[in-house]
Amino acid sequence: MITIQPFDTTQDGHSVSLVILKNASGMEAHFLTYGAILQRLIIPDKREYTDVVLGYNDLITYENDPYFMGQLVGRNANRIANAEVVLDGKKVSLSANEGTNHLHGGFEGFGKKIWNVAELDDEVVFSYRSKDGEEGYPGNLQTKMFVKLTEANELIMRLEATTDQETIVNLTRHEYFNLNPQSGEGITKHALQINGGGILPKNENNVPTGEVLRVESTPFDLQELKVLAEPLSELDGGFDHNYVLEKYSAEVPAAVLAAPGGSPKMEVHCTQPGLQFYSAAGIDAVPNKYGAIQGPSPALCLEPQYFPDSPNHPNFPSTVLKPDAVYRHEIRYKFL
Numbered sequence: 001m002i003t004i005q006p007f008d009t010t011q012d013g014h015s016v017s018l019v020i021l022k023n024a025s026g027m028e029a030h031f032l033t034y035g036a037i038l039q040r041l042i043i044p045d046k047r048e049y050t051d052v053v054l055g056y057n058d059l060i061t062y063e064n065d066p067y068f069m070g071q072l073v074g075r076n077a078n079r080i081a082n083a084e085v086v087l088d089g090k091k092v093s094l095s096a097n098e099g100t101n102h103l104h105g106g107f108e109g110f111g112k113k114i115w116n117v118a119e120l121d122d123e124v125v126f127s128y129r130s131k132d133g134e135e136g137y138p139g140n141l142q143t144k145m146f147v148k149l150t151e152a153n154e155l156i157m158r159l160e161a162t163t164d165q166e167t168i169v170n171l172t173r174h175e176y177f178n179l180n181p182q183s184g185e186g187i188t189k190h191a192l193q194i195n196g197g198g199i200l201p202k203n204e205n206n207v208p209t210g211e212v213l214r215v216e217s218t219p220f221d222l223q224e225l226k227v228l229a230e231p232l233s234e235l236d237g238g239f240d241h242n243y244v245l246e247k248y249s250a251e252v253p254a255a256v257l258a259a260p261g262g263s264p265k266m267e268v269h270c271t272q273p274g275l276q277f278y279s280a281a282g283i284d285a286v287p288n289k290y291g292a293i294q295g296p297s298p299a300l301c302l303e304p305q306y307f308p309d310s311p312n313h314p315n316f317p318s319t320v321l322k323p324d325a326v327y328r329h330e331i332r333y334k335f336l
Contacts, residue, residue, distance in 0.1 A: 002119055007032060008059035014114050016059055019124055021149040027335070029147070029155050035111035036072035036126045036145055037062060038175055040289070043153065043335045045264040052266070054176040054288050054299045063112075067283065068174040071111025072145060072159075073104045075130060075137050076319065077172035078242070078276060078308035081207040085311040087138060087320070088166050094136035101205060104174075106135030110143070111174065123148035132165065139165030139323075153335040161327040169321040170306045172272075173331055176280065176299035179259035179266065181290065186297040187279070188232055189260040193225040194275060195252065196243030200307060207309045210316075212244055225256060228279070228297075238281025238297060242274045242308050253334075255302050269332035270304030273317050277302060304331050 007018035018039070019031040026049055030040035041053045055070050056062055062069065076094075083096035095106035104111070115126040123146055130141040146158040159171045178187055199220050200208040215221040219234040220241065232238055245254050253267035254275050268275070278301040285292045286299070293299065310316040321327050 002122075002124060004117060004119065004124075010034065010059065010114070011063060016114065017117060019117055021124065021147065023149050023151050023153070025151065025153060027149060027153050029149050031124075031126070031147065032059075032062070033115045033117050033126070034059060034062060035070070035113065036115045036128075037070040037111065038173070039070060041155065041175070041333070043264060050179070050264065051181065051289065052177055052179050052264070054178060054181070054286050054293065056287065057289050061287070067176070067280075067286075068104055068111055069176060071109075071174045072126075072171065073174050073303070074110035074143060074169070074171045075105050075135070075141060076102065076168050076170045077104060077303060077305040078170070079103050079207045081205060081309050081312055083136070085168055087168070092136060092138060099205065101207065102135075109135070110171075120146070137167050139163040139167040141167060141169065143171070155333045157331045159327070159329040159331070161321065162323075162325075163321050164323055166320060166322050168311055168319050169327045170310065170319045171327070171329055172276070172303040172305040174301055174303060176286070176301055177257060177266065178293060178299040179257060179264050181288065181293060184291065184293055186293065186295055187300045188229040188297060189227065190300070191225045191227045191258040191262075192222055192277075192300075193256040194222040194243050194277060195247040195254055196245045196275060197223060198244035200242045200244065202241070206240070208242070208307065208313065208316075210313045222277075225258060232279060232281070232297060238279035239277045239300075240279070242276045242305075244307075245270075245273055245275055254304060257300075257302070265336045267332075267334040267336065268302050268304065269330075269334065271328070271330045272304045272306055274305050274307045275302060276305060276308070304329070
């Protein structure tokens with residue numbers, strides 16, 4: 001079942017709709033056309049239904065939110081050093097919205113835009129046209145997100161983009177997950193597995209050095225399901241690191257997250273080579289829809305993407321999109 005209904009109006013007068021997808025087992029995904037935000041993700045867990053993503057009840061809080069809460073992030077996820085790239089042999093300056101860095105698409109990335117929405121049989125498609133020069137990016141970029149909720153309790157999001165000039169594209173989702181929100185506690189008792197044997201070390205500006213560090217014998221080793229309390233206690237500032245995925249496909253999850261006690265459990269599947277794990281250690285508390293969840297680390301983000309600062313590292317997979325190509329990326333949340 002798919003329902004599209006009015007939600008609210010932005011401070012500058014744009015109407016925002018609420019898009020609700022439901023399946024027969026009671027799972028629901030609620031998206032806003034503002035930022036293509038996933039506002040609620042309600043999953044069946046034994047005899048209960050749990051909303052496992054942090055978010056807000058009202059639009060104005062999303063408009064003022066500094067955490068990219070539930071957004072579709074673009075044109076470029078993560079950081080670009082010195083807010084500068086080289087395209088077609090020319091230097092291109094992007095907006096510097098985090099010191100000297102360009103972060104998550106700039107001052108008003110895709111998560112602050114109004115998206116169009118249309119229903120297509122058993123899925124919906126969100127679309128947004130980013131104009132040439134937006135946040136410094138060249139080219140008119142047409143972006144689509146196809147969303148489907150299956151009877152196997154999977155939320156599938158297919159991202160596509162095309163351009164009329166050579167540009168940079170690296171899209172991701174920015175959900176904050178807490179599989180036990182009714183407790184009011186953060187994610188230290190959750191267990192996490194990431195199928196990546198390496199991370200990208202960062203410099204003082206929080207961008208990759210270009211090296212790959214093996215995770216064995218470090219707090220970053222999450223190759224087996226591990227309760228997060230111990231590694232979080234060993235890392236000053238928690239996790240905000242990009243993992244180099246060695247296994248990622250529709251069949252093999254990039255990550256597995258389990259609530260305290262082992263249920264519910266979520267798998268993250270993707271088609272990109274990197275996964276940014278952000279433990280939100282710097283967030284003291286989030287008001288959320290049902291009352292505050294205390295930090296640090298009230299929730300966590302698992303962001304499938306190309307590597308941070310890829311345009312400035314020739315050894316990283318390229319994020320350049322040319323006019324004759326189509327950017328494609330699938331993200332899937334599966335609940336067990």
